[in-house]
Amino acid sequence: MITFEGAAKVYPDGTVAVAGLDLTVETAKTTVFVGPSGSGKTTSLRMINRMVEPTGGTVRIDGADIREQDPSRLRRSIGYVIQQAGLFPHRTVLDNIATVPLLLGWRRGKARARAAELMELVGLEPAQAKRYPHQLSGGQQQRVGVARALAADPPILLMDEPFSAVDPIVRTSLQDELIRLQRELNKTIVFVTHDIDEAVRLGDRIAVFRPGGELAQYDTPERLLAEPVDGFVESFIGYDRGVRRLSFFPASALSLREDVVFDDEDRVERALTTVGDGGEPWALVVDGDRLPMGWVSAAQLLREPTGVPLGTLELAPYGHTFDVGTDSLRAALDAAVLSPAGRAVGVDDEGRVVGVVSQEDLGAALWSVAE
Numbered sequence: 496m497i498t499f500e501g502a503a504k505v506y507p508d509g510t511v512a513v514a515g516l517d518l519t520v521e522t523a524k525t526t527v528f529v530g531p532s533g534s535g536k537t538t539s540l541r542m543i544n545r546m547v548e549p550t551g552g553t554v555r556i557d558g559a560d561i562r563e564q565d566p567s568r569l570r571r572s573i574g575y576v577i578q579q580a581g582l583f584p585h586r587t588v589l590d591n592i593a594t595v596p597l598l599l600g601w602r603r604g605k606a607r608a609r610a611a612e613l614m615e616l617v618g619l620e621p622a623q624a625k626r627y628p629h630q631l632s633g634g635q636q637q638r639v640g641v642a643r644a645l646a647a648d649p650p651i652l653l654m655d656e657p658f659s660a661v662d663p664i665v666r667t668s669l670q671d672e673l674i675r676l677q678r679e680l681n682k683t684i685v686f687v688t689h690d691i692d693e694a695v696r697l698g699d700r701i702a703v704f705r706p707g708g709e710l711a712q713y714d715t716p717e718r719l720l721a722e723p724v725d726g727f728v729e730s731f732i733g734y735d736r737g738v739r740r741l742s743f744f745p746a747s748a749l750s751l752r753e754d755v756v757f758d759d760e761d762r763v764e765r766a767l768t769t770v771g772d773g774g775e776p777w778a779l780v781v782d783g784d785r786l787p788m789g790w791v792s793a794a795q796l797l798r799e800p801t802g803v804p805l806g807t808l809e810l811a812p813y814g815h816t817f818d819v820g821t822d823s824l825r826a827a828l829d830a831a832v833l834s835p836a837g838r839a840v841g842v843d844d845e846g847r848v849v850g851v852v853s854q855e856d857l858g859a860a861l862w863s864v865a866e
């Protein structure tokens with residue numbers, strides 16, 4: 496547990512970077528500091544490893560005042576990852592990762608073996624061990640940065656905008672990796688970002704900072720999105736917070752329809768029992784393995800001669816699907832919005848169609864969330 500007790504930082508030029516922070520970071524959880532530029536996130540983070548000394552208040556780790564600990568020893572017991580990874584350019588990937596164990600006096604062989612183990616943990620190929628940082632992509636460099644920070648197995652990991660310099664696709668995969676790693680390692684992670692979406696994805700708790708180095712709100716992502724404390728937090732989160740909140744509700748609560756799903760060998764007249772004449776506007780066609788093939792509209796079915804197998808018709812693309820076991824209401828809504836039929840296709844973990852969610856069913860689920 497890391498506790499900030501009235502921790503403040505005023506620079507000699509009078510800039511108030513952090514104006515008396517009271518906050519407890521829970522052990523083995525991910526806490527995200529988010530806020531606009533200059534709101535004191537990095538300064539607060541760096542107080543934890545004494546890269547910044549507070550001008551007021553106290554920071555404790557598991558109850559002990561960090562001022563009473565030797566700064567370089569403290570730093571070796573806390574992993575630190577920064578934007579652009581901050582790797583040593585003239586050291587190989589393996590030696591970069593082995594830095595802290597070597598500083599701690601490990602034998603070279605043991606430090607390198609540990610570094611190789613960490614490369615695998617963060618998803619780097621063994622062949623990259625002998626490369627230099629400039630021979631890696633930005634995303635790979637960040638992975639090396641994370642491996643280096645974890646090398647001595649520190650209980651605390653500080654991450655200062657570690658993924659902000661990579662493109663959005665790499666960024667999402669690094670976030671996924673961090674979520675997976677954290678499930679395995681249970682570190683106390685403090686993560687700084689500007690990006691509220693990143694904060695909501697990664698954080699067990701989120702601290703929103705406002706200009707002037709003040710804490711505006713400290714809450715779980717669910718509560719932050721549901722109940723921002725004031726106009727500043729609300730506008731910082733953005734006006735689509737209602738839709739974002741849907742990520743916290745499982746899609747498994749939706750009722751799925753199977754009576755509008757037909758086999759590719761079924762004939763047009765079979766589909767017309769529920770779609771078209773049967774009142775429904777769209778049918779979903781699946782193949783013999785129940786993998787989705789596409790949509791056919793009621794209007795088209797009524798034009799086609801009977802006896803034609805549905806799989807031979809020109810089908811509208813089914814768009815993207817949602818996983819009924821693991822996805823959220825947000826994913827289901829997204830799938831419905833992007834579908835030409837305005838309906839979302841729910842699949843199991845092997846991509847086989849379980850059923851379809853109509854707009855009415857989605858609407859009912861959204862109402863229950865709003866209550």
Ligand SMILES: Nc1ncnc2c1ncn2[C@@H]1O[C@H](COP(=O)(O)OP(=O)(O)OP(=O)(O)O)[C@@H](O)[C@H]1O
Nearest residue numbers: 506508510511512531532533534535536537538539
């Ligand atoms: N060495 C320094 N001397 C004077 N002012 C400083 C110093 N370092 C930081 N500041 C100021 O302290 C304030 C907080 O900076 P900090 O880096 O903590 O903000 P931040 O929220 O992390 O911002 P960003 O997201 O842009 O990194 C800013 O106004 C910054 O200009």
